[in-house]
Amino acid sequence: MNLVVFGPPGSGKGTQAKLLQETYGWVQLSTGDMLRAAIAAGTELGKKCQAIMAAGELVPDEVVIGIISERYDQPDCAKGAIFDGFPRTIPQARALDSMLKLREKQIDLVIELKVDDKVLIDRVKARIAQSGGVARADDNPETLQNRLNVYYQNTAPLLEYYKRQGKLTTVDGMLPIAQVTSAVAEVIKKAGHKGCLGIG
Numbered sequence: 190m191n192l193v194v195f196g197p198p199g200s201g202k203g204t205q206a207k208l209l210q211e212t213y214g215w216v217q218l219s220t221g222d223m224l225r226a227a228i229a230a231g232t233e234l235g236k237k238c239q240a241i242m243a244a245g246e247l248v249p250d251e252v253v254i255g256i257i258s259e260r261y262d263q264p265d266c267a268k269g270a271i272f273d274g275f276p277r278t279i280p281q282a283r284a285l286d287s288m289l290k291l292r293e294k295q296i297d298l299v300i301e302l303k304v305d306d307k308v309l310i311d312r313v314k315a316r317i318a319q320s321g322g323v324a325r326a327d328d329n330p331e332t333l334q335n336r337l338n339v340y341y342q343n344t345a346p347l348l349e350y351y352k353r354q355g356k357l358t359t360v361d362g363m364l365p366i367a368q369v370t371s372a373v374a375e376v377i378k379k380a381g382h383k384g385c386l387g388i389g
């Protein structure tokens with residue numbers, strides 16, 4: 190089972206993807222987390238991406254496609270993966286489809302977390318306040334506006350891409366976290382997928 194958790198910055202993708210991993214045993218693959226780890230480790234890749242991420246722009250497609258395919262080939266992903274923050278462009282989605290096809294797999298489901306812009310902005314402001322000054326470099330009101338613009342321009346067209354493939358389901362991402370989780374679980378159940386931990 191390969192699932193994409195889709196939505197704008199601050200929509201709760203990371204939170205839901207983590208909960209899905211715990212409940213179903215599929216592996217959360219967050220390109221944002223992988224890139225932040227590369228920055229923290231001071232790798233060449235990290236150095237290349239740091240300024241781009243701090244500005245809220247997208248790192249080049251070939252970079253994220255490369256790190257995702259490498260990670261997906263680790264044995265733990267054989268049971269299923271939860272793509273979080275990837276794909277973010279049409280070329281990334283096409284590359285993901287081809288990569289999975291080569292491995293006789295596919296994206297089974299795409300779950301969109303729909304959240305209004307105003308709520309997204311309030312959430313990021315709350316995240317900054319909670320962080321006590323050690324917020325993510327891209328968690329500030331100006332960069333968030335740019336991340337939203339980038340989302341609508343480059344990433345939102347993927348909704349149509351996955352809708353045409355008959356894979357898209359939209360969930361209200363403005364509900365409390367537990368209710369979003371239940372709604373997501375319902376989508377997975379309806380689609381007939383089962384986790385690999387004997388639960389879910």
Ligand code: AMP
Pocket residue numbers: 198220221222224241242243245246247248249250253273274275276277278281327336
């Ligand atoms: P996230 O944690 O998913 O919000 O990602 C943080 C930042 O990492 C984004 O604003 C981009 O700069 C970069 N990034 C993460 N995933 C991707 C992706 N799939 N394509 C391009 N850039 C990405």
